[in-house]
Each structure stands twice: as structure tokens, then as C-alpha cells.
Amino acid sequence: MVGIGDTRVLVIGGWGRCGSTLLDMMLGQIEGFVSAGEVREVWLRGCVENRPCGCGDPFRDCVFWSRVGDEAFGGWDRLDIEAILGVRYRRDRAWGIPRLLLARSRPLDGELRRYVDALERLMKAIATVSGASVVVDSSKLPMHTLLLARADGLDVRLLHLVRDSRGVAFSNTKHVLKTVTAGRPTALPRNGSVGSSARYTVYNGLNDVIARSRMIPAMRLRYEDLIDDPRGKLLEVARHASGDDHHDVTFLRGDEAVLAENHLVDGNPVRFTQGPLRLRVDDEWRRRLPTRQRHTISALTYPFLRRYGYPVR
Numbered sequence: 250m251v252g253i254g255d256t257r258v259l260v261i262g263g264w265g266r267c268g269s270t271l272l273d274m275m276l277g278q279i280e281g282f283v284s285a286g287e288v289r290e291v292w293l294r295g296c297v298e299n300r301p302c303g304c305g306d307p308f309r310d311c312v313f314w315s316r317v318g319d320e321a322f323g324g325w326d327r328l329d330i331e332a333i334l335g336v337r338y339r340r341d342r343a344w345g346i347p348r349l350l351l352a353r354s355r356p357l358d359g360e361l362r363r364y365v366d367a368l369e370r371l372m373k374a375i376a377t378v379s380g381a382s383v384v385v386d387s388s389k390l391p392m393h394t395l396l397l398a399r400a401d402g403l404d405v406r407l408l409h410l411v412r413d414s415r416g417v418a419f420s421n422t423k424h425v426l427k428t429v430t431a432g433r434p435t436a437l438p439r440n441g442s443v444g445s446s447a448r449y450t451v452y453n454g455l456n457d458v459i460a461r462s463r464m465i466p467a468m469r470l471r472y473e474d475l476i477d478d479p480r481g482k483l484l485e486v487a488r489h490a491s492g493d494d495h496h497d498v499t500f501l502r503g504d505e506a507v508l509a510e511n512h513l514v515d516g517n518p519v520r521f522t523q524g525p526l527r528l529r530v531d532d533e534w535r536r537r538l539p540t541r542q543r544h545t546i547s548a549l550t551y552p553f554l555r556r557y558g559y560p561v562r
């Protein structure tokens with residue numbers, strides 16, 4: 250039940266390298282919206298590993314996230330991070346989804362309730378500290394979305410961002426290093442054709458199920474359409490998230506997005522970009538994805554290509 254004063258959260262759902270970080274950053278340029286990045290990762294990437302925020306500062310030195318920690322928990326150090334991470338690893342898993350979807354009115358058990366309460370406090374603090382009325386969370390994974398939807402004080406909307414499975418698979422073969430504060434950088438996960446197709450099917454399929462369940466107001470957007478018509482599509486997404494028709498998207502100039510500093514906690518390294526960013530569809534896969542791989546992926550993800558309106562050949 251949505252109440253007055255609930256914090257509005259727009260979760261970007263999807264899988265793999267579908268442009269979710271870029272969409273999160275673009276939405277964050279709109280008045281009243283704040284980009285939080287992959288909020289699901291705040292406990293590990295932020296609190297434990299102290300990785301750089303989108304602003305470039307290590308998480309614990311970032312003024313924004315320090316204020317969020319103070320507001321939500323009286324400081325990050327007051328949080329029982331081991332307990333939170335334990336629940337996150339044990340319970341925030343794809344196999345918990347059918348139960349959450351089928352038993353919507355059943356109360357959550359103790360540890361899951363505490364985890365959801367921590368997420369709710371975090372989201373409310375992000376809204377308070379930023380002054381925004383919509384928090385954008387590009388965590389993508391469907392179980393996280395369903396857990397947020399169980400928070401009494403959050404009003405959650407889903408934006409299911411899809412991309413051509415062959416483009417996702419090709420991006421997944423590329424080596425992209427994540428920036429770390431100390432130690433060796435780690436790479437974004439890579440997957441082969443079959444692994445990529447299987448995950449594409451599972452995670453997009455689950456987002457489709459959530460959208461159809463009408464548990465959360467949902468909208469689907471193709472990454473390629475966003476890049477083709479950033480202004481039009483961004484306004485559609487902003488309307489879906491805020492319920493408001495009027496938004497200023499003058500940061501979009503021609504085929505560029507002029508991006509201000511952000512505090513995305515985790516996500517694709519594009520989050521370290523500031524200033525003008527040229528928007529273009531990354532369709533390198535059309536030239537460089539080997540024919541055999543292309544056929545394998547097209548066959549394995551065929552129902553999804555059809556559903557999302559991508560040409561199969």
C-alpha cells in the first residue's frame with residue numbers, strides 16, 4: 250500500500266551490459282532525480298571495499314555517501330555490515346523470487362525484514378540528503394527489486410531496460426576494468442555465448458514476470474531506442490517514475506549528454522565520466538561478433554528477440 254510521504258524509487262531492471270549505468274546517469278541530470286547507482290552493492294563495494302564513488306572519491310571519503318550513512322544509520326560504522334552481507338548473499342538470490350511473487354501478502358521472516366528495513370532507511374536517506382523526490386537505483390537484479398517493493402515506506406517503479414541479446418553478449422566478451430581504491434582492479438564479469446544467453450533469458454524473463462504481475466508499475470525500454478531518441482525516451486521514463494509531465498532535459502544537446510558530477514556507488518566505469526558524452530548505439534557486434542556465435546545467441550534468445558521487437562536475422 251503506497252502512502253503519502255513514501256519515497257519514490259525507480260529501479261532499473263535488466264541484465265548485463267544493457268546501458269543501465271548510462272540511463273541512471275542521464276536520469277540523475279533531471280531536477281528532482283538522484284542517481285544512486287547499483288544500490289544493492291553499497292554494502293560490499295562501498296562499506297567494505299571502499300571503492301571509488303562516481304565523484305572519484307573513495308566511498309568513505311565521499312561527502313554525499315558519508316551524509317547518507319549518518320542520516321540512515323547514524324554513521325556507516327553503526328551498521329552490522331557482516332549481518333547485512335550475510336542476508337544479501339543467502340537471500341537476495343534468483344531462486345527466492347517465486348516465493349516472494351506467490352506469497353505477496355505473507356510477512357517476511359525476521360532476517361529478510363531487517364534487510365528490507367535497512368534498504369528502506371538507505372533509500373530514504375538518499376532522498377533526504379540529495380533533496381530529490383525520485384531515487385534511481387540501477388541494481389538490475391529482480392530479487393532486489395522485489396525486496397524493495399516489500400518496504401512499507403517506498404513507492405517503487407520498475408524500468409525494464411532491454412538490449413539486443415547479441416549486443417549484450419558481444420559487450421560481455423569485452424574486458425572492462427573496474428576502478429578500485431587500492432589493490433588490483435577487478436574486471437566486469439565476462440560470459441561466453443551460452444552463459445550470456447542463459448542469464449539474459451533468466452533475468453529478462455524474471456523482469457517480464459514482475460512487470461506482468463502488476464505488483465510494481467513497470468515500463469519497458471529498449472536501450473537502442475533510448476540512444477536513438479534520448480529526449481523523447483527520457484521524458485517517457487521520467488513521467489513513468491515521477492507521474493509528472495514536465496521535466497527539463499536541456500542537458501541533452503544534439504547527440505550529446507552533458508553530465509554533471511554524480512555519486513553512483515557502483516556500476517559500469519562510464520560513471521566516472523563528466524562533461525559531454527556522445528550518445529551512440531554500440532553496435533560493433535554487427536561487424537565483429539563471429540557468425541557461429543551470433544547464430545547460437547539468436548537461437549537461444551529467440552523468444553526474447555521476438556518479444557522485444559529485434560530482427561532475428
Ligand SMILES: [Zn+2]
Pocket residue numbers: 302303304305306311312313314511512513
Ligand atoms: Zn561521491
